[in-house]
Structure formats: structure tokens, C-alpha cells
Amino acid sequence: MRPTAQREGAPPLSETIPEISTSVWKHNHILDLDDFTREEIELIFVITDGMKEILSREIKRAPTLRGKTVVTIFFEPSTRTRASFELAARALTADVLNITASTSSIVKGESLLDTLRTIQALGADVLVMRHSQSGAPYLAARQVNMSVVNAGDGAHAHPSQALLDMYTMRSRLGHLKGRKVVIIGDILHSRVARSNIWGLSAMGAEVVLCGPPTLLPLYMNEDRARGQLPRVTVESNADKAVENADAVMALRLQLERQEKGLLPAVREYVRYYQITQERLARAKPGALVMHPGPVNEGIEVSPEVSHGANSVIEEQVTNGVAVRMALLYLLAGGKKH
Amino acid sequence: MSEKVIATADDIRRALTRIAHEILERNRGADNLVLVGMLTRGAPLAQRLAGIIASLENIKPPVGNLDIGLYRDDLSLRDTQPVIHRTDIPTDISDKKVILVDDVLFTGRSIRAAMDALIDLGRPQLVQLAVLVDRGHRELPVRADYIGKNIPTALSEQIEVRLKEIDGKDEVVIITEGRGQA
Numbered sequence: 001m002r003p004t005a006q007r008e009g010a011p012p013l014s015e016t017i018p019e020i021s022t023s024v025w026k027h028n029h030i031l032d033l034d035d036f037t038r039e040e041i042e043l044i045f046v047i048t049d050g051m052k053e054i055l056s057r058e059i060k061r062a063p064t065l066r067g068k069t070v071v072t073i074f075f076e077p078s079t080r081t082r083a084s085f086e087l088a089a090r091a092l093t094a095d096v097l098n099i100t101a102s103t104s105s106i107v108k109g110e111s112l113l114d115t116l117r118t119i120q121a122l123g124a125d126v127l128v129m130r131h132s133q134s135g136a137p138y139l140a141a142r143q144v145n146m147s148v149v150n151a152g153d154g155a156h157a158h159p160s161q162a163l164l165d166m167y168t169m170r171s172r173l174g175h176l177k178g179r180k181v182v183i184i185g186d187i188l189h190s191r192v193a194r195s196n197i198w199g200l201s202a203m204g205a206e207v208v209l210c211g212p213p214t215l216l217p218l219y220m221n222e223d224r225a226r227g228q229l230p231r232v233t234v235e236s237n238a239d240k241a242v243e244n245a246d247a248v249m250a251l252r253l254q255l256e257r258q259e260k261g262l263l264p265a266v267r268e269y270v271r272y273y274q275i276t277q278e279r280l281a282r283a284k285p286g287a288l289v290m291h292p293g294p295v296n297e298g299i300e301v302s303p304e305v306s307h308g309a310n311s312v313i314e315e316q317v318t319n320g321v322a323v324r325m326a327l328l329y330l331l332a333g334g335k336k337h
Numbered sequence: 338m339s340e341k342v343i344a345t346a347d348d349i350r351r352a353l354t355r356i357a358h359e360i361l362e363r364n365r366g367a368d369n370l371v372l373v374g375m376l377t378r379g380a381p382l383a384q385r386l387a388g389i390i391a392s393l394e395n396i397k398p399p400v401g402n403l404d405i406g407l408y409r410d411d412l413s414l415r416d417t418q419p420v421i422h423r424t425d426i427p428t429d430i431s432d433k434k435v436i437l438v439d440d441v442l443f444t445g446r447s448i449r450a451a452m453d454a455l456i457d458l459g460r461p462q463l464v465q466l467a468v469l470v471d472r473g474h475r476e477l478p479v480r481a482d483y484i485g486k487n488i489p490t491a492l493s494e495q496i497e498v499r500l501k502e503i504d505g506k507d508e509v510v511i512i513t514e515g516r517g518q519a
Contacts, residue, residue, distance in 0.1 A: 050421035334418035
């Protein structure tokens, strides 16, 4: 809703006009955050602030991407990510075409590359893609001349989710540098965790990963040693992990992926890893509780916490649209290079 | 490249004082006014005009900032994309008298974008335009209601308005490309 109450005037200029230029932006595609600089992420945050204002209007629309086409193609189910990208594209007046793998020629045996070439021939400018295979969007980016946004690939990366998580933390905590962010849950299968690790580290936050040892990849320690992963702390005791945290992010327990026997019982998980009032009390007062969704009610976060004062889970969804508007603007809003 | 100061801090102060008086005269007071500064340098100018108006009348009109980046008609032509900043207007502009404030009026294309952006926010009773410098070379049928200084320029010249809040000092300069390179 637009504010109707009159204020004394605008805040000081230094707050409203951060000094930053789009010349720091180097990306044609958004595949993961491992090659993003702090300046690029800051730029996304500043533009997201501007986009939030558009979304606060009665008529949520600006003409910026008129004549541009955004295609979303999802080879895996999704509600919020797809809806969020679609709303973002529409708010900037782009044309949007949604392709669902299960109802397309893919079921007739069309290969991924043929599908991508067809989309390109239709005249798309941006391709938003989700695929169960890690790396599929990278293949797409090499083969087509559209901008590719990775909307989740296997257990690898989900950069727009990490950016909206980080934007939400930054808007609540002021800045990310030195903040302690604890990611709890099934780290092994989580693309959200991986992208957050890269992004949060670029912003100077302290990242702690926590989960049952079977879902906490030990190779992360080795990757870290080889310099393939930024500095993170791994802690399997949730009570210790949340100690003094600024934000606690619960990951979805991917029940469909738990058949391999990595988790003895869901009840045990709930007992040792659920974010409860008592556990949260060990974090800093006012610590944020986050979840990328969809939430398994009563498993990752206790109901009173997930609907309580510390929860920013709904805000994450709202911010997601603004962050994706910023990404679409940066990819398709300027001169074609 | 040579640079010449064409308005000093005092010149700017006097021009803004005159514009504030003209705004009050034309609108018969400050009732129902909203000042909207176009980012970046229109914003401090709008703040200053509101301050002068407050010292003359007993009302300080609300002041807001408008970002026109998303409404530009040259996005696919510019080498550097504009950063989008947050538009922040503290009141509903519907049925208000909106004074749009910018530093330099040139082709008129920014003003076109600003009017589109404003109309997306509501339906003002009227919109008037105040600029510190009008340098000519219009490409659209746009004119200013209040002008600090008319400065005839060549297209090759650049006008730069510098303001304390952003640049550390107040002045308007004209920059001429050094002629003839070997």
C-alpha cells in the first residue's frame, strides 16, 4: 500500500541515492553466485529497493521491458519461483511465455537443446530455467544467445533465491558484513544453501552450516581446503550452531529425497533440528527466521516460530518479486551487447 | 576541454529564491503543493525550494524524489544502463499541484519520462516544471514554467550543475570540448 500519511520530507540524499553505477555489472547470465562481486550484489540490492516501490503502487507496472519476451521453462515443479519470475516480468511489461515440461513436446522426446533452440527461434530475450540436472542452465547459456537465469538446477544452485534471502536480511539487519547466518537442514541436497554460501561470503557474512551428519556433506570441508568453497563453519549440533546468530535459515526437508536412508526418522530430525522458541532463544534477540519454502508444516520450523514475530518467511516471498525485477532489468533493460 | 563557471553559489541562491516566489504567486500560496525532485540533482533543488517556500509562507510543502530510469525512451541506446533508485514521494499526488524540479532542461525527454512516471502514481490537479537551467535544443514539445537561467548552448557543449549536497559546492559550469586534435 502507498503511504498516505505525510512525512516531513524525503530522507537525506546520502540514504536515498547510494553512489553506485551499473558499470560494475558484468553478467549476461545468472547461473550461480560464485562469480558475483560484492559491488554487483550491492547494485542488485539498490535496484531492488527501486522495484519494491513499483510493487507498492496500486498499479504495479512500469514500461521498461516493453517488447521484450521472457520465457520460463520448468522441468521440475515450482509454485513460488515461477510465479515470482512471471509477476516480475509482467510488472516491467515484458511478454511472458510459460512452458511446463510435462505438457510440452519434451514428452514426445524432444531433446533439451532442440527445445532451447525452438524457444530462441520464437524470439525470447531471457530464458528462466529450472532443471533437475545440475549444470543444465550452463549448457543452455553456451548454446543460445538469450540471457539465461538459473531458477534451480539439481542440488547445485538457485541464485535468485539466495539473492532474495540476502536482500531480506539486508533490509532487516542493515548490512550483511560480519552477520552470523546459520543454515539448518538438508545441506546435502540444497541448491539454496550452496548459492547462499557464495553470496553471503561475498558480502562478508559468517556462514554456519548445520544438519544431521548424514545430510551435511563432508566434502565441503575438503572443497574448502582446496579453495573451491568459501570459508564456512560446519556444526552438527543445532543448539551450538544458532548461538548468537543474526539469522537462522531452515531448509526444506526434501522428503521425496529421503528414501536413501540418510535420515533415521523425521521425528528425530524434528527433535534435534527444528527451529523452536527454545533454540531461537540462543540466537541474538530479534534474530530473523527464514525458510525458502515450501514449508513442511511442523517439521523444519515449529508453528509458533514460523508465524511468530521473528519470522520473515512471507517477506522473503514478497521481496522475491522485486529482486527478480532487478535481475530482469539488468539482463534485458539495456543495450544489447 | 575547457570549463567556465556561468553561475555561482550566489546566483543559484537568488534564482531559487525568485523561483520560490514565482511558484507562490502563480499558485496563490503553498496550499496543496507537492515538490517532486527528479533524481539525482533535482532532489536537493526541490528540498531547497521547499525550504524557501516554508520561510515565506507558514507551510512547508511535502517533497519527494522521482526516479525516471524505468521510463526512459533511450534504455536500449545508452552505453551504461541507469541505476534504478527508489522513488519516494511522501504523499498521494492525486489532486495535488505538483511542481516537478530538475537541474537542466535540454531535449525534454527526461521530462516526458517524468510525466509518465508521475501519472503512474496518481492524477495530479496540475503539473508545473521548474528548472535551474534551460539550455535549449528541445526534441519534444516541453517547456518550463519556472527557469533559473536561460543559457544558450551549442550541442557539443556540456552543462554541469554542481550542488553542495552531492558535489560539495554550488555552481553551474559550461564545458567546451577543446577544438582541433592532431
